[in-house]
Amino acid sequence: MRRFQISASHTPSMLVNAKKYLSDRPQLLDCPRCKNHGETELRFVNGFFTYVSFFVLLIFGITILPLFFLWVPFCVETFKDAEHYCPSCRAWIGTYRRLGKST
Numbered sequence: 001m002r003r004f005q006i007s008a009s010h011t012p013s014m015l016v017n018a019k020k021y022l023s024d025r026p027q028l029l030d031c032p033r034c035k036n037h038g039e040t041e042l043r044f045v046n047g048f049f050t051y052v053s054f055f056v057l058l059i060f061g062i063t064i065l066p067l068f069f070l071w072v073p074f075c076v077e078t079f080k081d082a083e084h085y086c087p088s089c090r091a092w093i094g095t096y097r098r099l100g101k102s103t
């Protein structure tokens with residue numbers, strides 16, 4: 001992610017490219033709204049992957065595992081999508097999805 005630190009321009013295409021690199025960790029990005037350069041704040045939300053994991057656990061839960069594990073996808077960040085927000089103006093920058101296209 002070193003390339004974002006040395007970037008000088010704020011072109012829209014850079015943000016589009018940056019979204020490919022979104023992950024479930026804070027990213028060093030330029031905010032499209034206030035041009036703040038810094039690490040994004042993360043908020044974990046239930047995504048498609050969360051529900052897929054839930055149904056997989058539900059199927060396994062009926063047969064093998066105790067149903068106790070059913071809550072795991074909704075509580076563990078590993079199963080969730082990560083929304084990136086600007087640390088200074090709180091603008092939404094992008095969402096990292098574990099399944100499907102990140103936006």
Ligand SMILES: [Zn+2]
Nearest residue numbers: 031034086089
């Ligand atoms: Zn901002």
